[in-house]
Amino acid sequence: MQVSGFRASTNLKRLARDPVLLAVILLVTASLAIFILYPLVEVAATSLDVGGGRLGLGVYSEVAESAYIRKALYNSLFMSTLTAIVGTIIGFIFAFAVVRAKVPLARFFNTIAVIPIVSPPFIGALAIIMLFGNNGLISWNLLKIQNFPIYGFNGLFIAQVVTFFPVSYLTLKGVLESMNPILEDAALDLGGTRWKVFKKVTLPLAIPGIASSVLLLFVETLADFGNPLILAGSRFPMLSVQAYLQIVGMYDLPISILLLVPSLIAFYLQRWLVGKRKYTTVTGKPQQSTTQIVSPGARAALFVACLILALLVAMIYFSIVVGAFAKVWGYDHRPTFDHFKFVFGVGFKAVRDTLIIAGTATPFAGLLGMVIAYLVMRVKFPGRRFVESVSMLSFAVPGTVIGIGYILAFNHPPLVLTGTLTILLLNFVFRYIPVGIESGKAILSSIDPSIEEAAINLGADARKTFTKVTLPMILPAFFSGLVFAFVRGMTAVSAAIFLVSSRWNLMTVHIMAQVESGNLGAAAAYSLLLVLIVVAAISLIRFTLKTQYAKFGGSMLHF
Amino acid sequence: MSVRLINISKEFSDPEREGGKVRAVRDFNLEIAEGEFVTLLGPSGCGKTTTLRIIAGFETPTKGEVWINGKNVNNDPPNKRDTSMVFQSYAIFPHMSVEQNVGFGLELKGRPKAEISREVRQIMEVMGIADLAHRRPDQLSGGQQQRVALARSIINKPSVLLFDEPLSNLDAKLREQMRVEIRRIQQTFKITSVYVTHDQVEAMTVSDRVVVMDKGCMMQVGTPFEIYSRPSNRFVADFIGKVNLLPVRFEREDSGRYLAQDARGMRFEAMSAVPGLEPGQEALFMLRPESIYVESEESASSSGPLRMILAHGIIDKAVYLGSTVEYEIDVSLDRPMLAVSHDPVNAGFWRPGDAVVLKYSPRAAHLLPFMNP
Secondary structure: OOOOOOOHHHHHHHHHOOHHHHHHHHHHHHHHHHHHHHHHHHHHHHHOEOOOOOEOOOHHHHHHHOHHHHHHHHHHHHHHHHHHHHHHHHHHHHHHHHHHOOOOOHHHHHHHHHHHHHOOOOHHHHHHHHHHOOOOHHHHHHOOOOOOOOOOHHHHHHHHHHHHHHHHHHHHHHHHHHOOHHHHHHHHHOOOOHHHHHHHHHHHHHHHHHHHHHHHHHHHHHHOOHHHHHHOOOOOOOHHHHHHHHHHOOOOOOOOHHHHHHHHHHHHHHHHHHHHHHHHOOOOOOOOOOOOOOOHHHHHHHHHHHHHHHHHHHHHHHHHHHHHHEEEOOOEEEEOOHHHHHHHOOOHHHHHHHHHHHHHHHHHHHHHHHHHHHHHHHOOOOOHHHHHHHHHHHHHOOHHHHHHHHHHHHEEOOEEOOOOHHHHHHHHHHHOHHHHHHHHHHHHHOOOHHHHHHHHHOOOOHHHHHHHHHHHHHHHHHHHHHHHHHHHHHHOOOOHHHOOOOOOOOHHHHHHHHHHOOOHHHHHHHHHHHHHHHHHHHHHHHHHHHHHHHOOOOHHHOO | OOEEEEEEEEEEEOOOOHHHEEEEEEEEEEEEOOOOEEEEEOOOOOOHHHHHHHHHOOOOOOEEEEEEOOEEOOOOOHHHOOEEEEOOOOOOOOOOOHHHHHHHHHHHOOOOHHHHHHHHHHHHHHHOOHHHOOOOHHHOOHHHHHHHHHHHHHOOOOOEEEEEOOOOOOOHHHHHHHHHHHHHHHHHHOOEEEEEEOOHHHHHHHOOEEEEEEOOEEEEEEOHHHHHHOOOOHHHHHHOOOOEEEEEEEEEEEOOEEEEEOOOOOEEEEOEEOOOOOOOOEEEEEEOHHHEEEEEHHHHHOOEOOEEEEEEEEEEEEEEOOOEEEEEEEOOOOOOEEEEEEOHHHHOOOOOOOEEEEEEOOOOOEEEEOOOO
16 A cells, blocks of 8 residues: 655654664755755846845846847757757657668667767767868868858757757657557558558657657757857857856856756656656557558658768767877878877876766766665655755756856855865766666666565665665666766766866866867867767676676675 | 554545545554464455554554554564565565575574574475575566565564465465465464455465454454354455345344344344344344255245245256356345355256245354444
């Protein structure tokens, strides 16, 4: 029998008997309040400040007065909406081609669609400059066009679609895979044509997933910082970039808060949609469909579409690789190791710093994510709702907002952290826990609660239950949380750019600096190294997981 | 007294219900003796599982006290209580071998490794799963998982062993086998046990005493015989097995015979009755189908004190089941009478439309109050 309500007093009494659990709950709640909520409150407070601590319209009057900022806000919203829609269409085509149409080269397309996810989010922008910029391989070397109009809307749009369509692909792939093909067979059997079946069965079933993908892409694009910083230019202002320039300039106005509201709306709308869908997911054995619902003509069309897109993505990575080894991009393409000498010489501190930061933050983020997932799903305590919603908040809040919030919150007592390693670590940990929490929750909801009850019943307290029973069972989710946290940590820009200092810097920030100073070769070399590190780390974790799981009852299950 | 439940009530809040609350258990009192096997039996939603989980400590009663071995355990969390539970889904730890599962409780207690492995081996011998020691849970059949769960629970030598519908996931044959097995193990170790089930046959076969529950209330406590043959109210009579209940008026008791009369003036005799029935009170005259003899009309005259006439009727349905035949007999009342006759090959059987006379022995008849408490 499920407990729907609970009485706080008895729960507290129970908790008091398990001091470790109580301490963990207090610690988690407090740290979420300090490192997620407090910075946001600071941003909001500052946005209403008209100087000297007086309350006023602050940022909002600035927006009302400045046509430029209004334009930036409009551009950001317009761009995010467009990218979300186009990215989702492309994501759907890819997912449908791979999952349903089973086109040739499906595995290759899958890889192509996943690569951008493990890359720094501005790699598209970098490649587009290398291909279409002033010294671009295509625009200048091939077509001899100077000042090809790549800055502004055109280039940014392409870069963002390439960067974010994989998110849509992965979402919709999951949706299409969980859809029972027997339904389509049944519709065909009832006499529907292929197109009708697609329109009346497949598409309606995928609609919640599609909507969820659009919203997710909207949130991500709106928060995107790297691509706009490189490609937007001054004639096409984007809000995330303007928010950054305001802070590094003199103005000190956190206009990034304007990004917060649309982000939060889209994010919670998406969560609501996903929440609704949970009840209708098909369970049971996946059934093999005998009929293909895609006609040969449609399959060919899908294949060609995927191929063109795949070539575009491949071209991007190809230019990065070539650029990393070319002497002077656009003029002298003879192979050289000069850029790598730079990266491993002068620039190596950033590589080291990044590895230290991501490497340290990752296990903490992973573990914290699992602990929160466990608390939220399995322990009754007052404040559970708070923990759940605040921990998910950092998913929805754009990085620029969080970054500014950290500066505002931690450059004065009681906590002075600006310029330290600690502030970067804290930012990374609290920014990247949500995926760990989500995958932890998904796994926990599929595990019979009586397994944990059995452990408690046999005499295990909360800590032993978690370490000896729950954690080993959710280990796969723990590792996927780790992979994600590491990838994000390695490739982060938007929040981190506010927090780096001369003592602690990041590869991504260095890459941006190289791009800005026109040193494309070094930027490409850095990017290539970054992608290789990420891929190596993922492979390592995968490999460890595989071998550890192969030997059953291995020592890693005993803490 | 091993387990005492004093005035236990449990309310859940349920915003969808009127008043926002569900009373899962109401004023529940029960004392369980050392080594006794007590079953909580009732339809789904009757509060039996909640009661079990209150004993284990997974639910906190809204009101009332739980005592285990002379100690009030209300504020003890489940891990501090000396109870072990066998879960409906077995709840075998999927990441541990059979051996590790069974030894988990001892491991938590910090026992030395050698001792754990000795005791694990011993208990697995008793349970007949010694050869499964190194298996993974997903390589076990349902019955094997059941044995592992049981072994894991009794190795802790708990004061109370709790079973939450442990056989509901097994097929019929295995269920029968495990029923016997559970009883054997319980007898071997003399562990006080509380067992939850909705299956009355299961309750009858394993228990010393059965508690019948409905809507959070205890309806009757008694031995399987009492529950089946001497139910104290209509709910229990109806819930356990099939039953014939004739509305009558209780007249008087005459040297151990309880006399009653129905609206048409038919007289009935029972040799047991629920205590407290007042003469003149409305009552139910109860007979189980197997206590009704279906005979030919001609034999109506040859009735005696052990074969009294119950009614005349026409066979409406006859279902041949091999070892028995089940009859529904139209006796011109709201409901047909149910009767079961055994050994049809020797006794022969009736067909629909046959006119028959139904007889009974007062020893099998029982009188209970008309209204539920």
